[in-house]
Amino acid sequence: MTAISVLEREQATFSSHKADLVENHLGRFALISGDKVESIWDTYVDALQAGYDHFGLDKAFMVREIKAKDTVHLVYRGGEKL
Amino acid sequence: MVFSRLITPDGVIVDLRISVSTPRTSRLLAAGMRPPDPVVISALLDTGAHCTLVDASVMVDLKLQPTNKIVVCCLDTLETQEERRAYDVDVHLIDGNQQSPRYTMQVAEHNFGQLPYKALIGRNLLGSISFVYDGPNERVAITA
Numbered sequence: 001m002t003a004i005s006v007l008e009r010e011q012a013t014f015s016s017h018k019a020d021l022v023e024n025h026l027g028r029f030a031l032i033s034g035d036k037v038e039s040i041w042d043t044y045v046d047a048l049q050a051g052y053d054h055f056g057l058d059k060a061f062m063v064r065e066i067k068a069k070d071t072v073h074l075v076y077r078g079g080e081k082l
Numbered sequence: 083m084v085f086s087r088l089i090t091p092d093g094v095i096v097d098l099r100i101s102v103s104t105p106r107t108s109r110l111l112a113a114g115m116r117p118p119d120p121v122v123i124s125a126l127l128d129t130g131a132h133c134t135l136v137d138a139s140v141m142v143d144l145k146l147q148p149t150n151k152i153v154v155c156c157l158d159t160l161e162t163q164e165e166r167r168a169y170d171v172d173v174h175l176i177d178g179n180q181q182s183p184r185y186t187m188q189v190a191e192h193n194f195g196q197l198p199y200k201a202l203i204g205r206n207l208l209g210s211i212s213f214v215y216d217g218p219n220e221r222v223a224i225t226a
Contacts, residue, residue, distance in 0.1 A: 007151050045186050048170050051149065052109040063149050073132040073154045
């Protein structure tokens, strides 16, 4: 399984828990692996550290800021299609 | 750290040193593995970019795995929304022997093609630095 397909699973997990996460943990950071929200952290770096401590280098995990609405990151210039 | 840069036809370009994030580095060292060497690239200050984008080749050089995905809309090329892999990295602005504090942050991948810079410094990094635009002297003073 590729990293990106693993993250699709984590993204689906985030989406399925989003209402509860937004209600209870808005502005914090969710650490997600597979089908489970493992833990919630106050900062991005804390969540990242927990991810590497818990999952090491081989198992994929996702760190996602908990927002009511996912941001579309606008970029006005530069580059080519990936 | 305070330094200045000319305002070029492309804008304000600075040097960035990008390395494996501190948490990932700790894990690599604990496993007896040496982290990949940092990569130095040119980067454009871009107040219009919501997030920092880095050329996808840098992620390959640093042997990173994505730890998030974000939605990016590049208004001048795609005009559509596209998912991009995002990675945890440490970033320093550098100027000669000087370097800024370390910023552990998320950056998204991008393909900069033949452009003279390989990153856009967006608001998630600009939020940690200050700059003064000196139009008459065609320079920008940066405090990081």
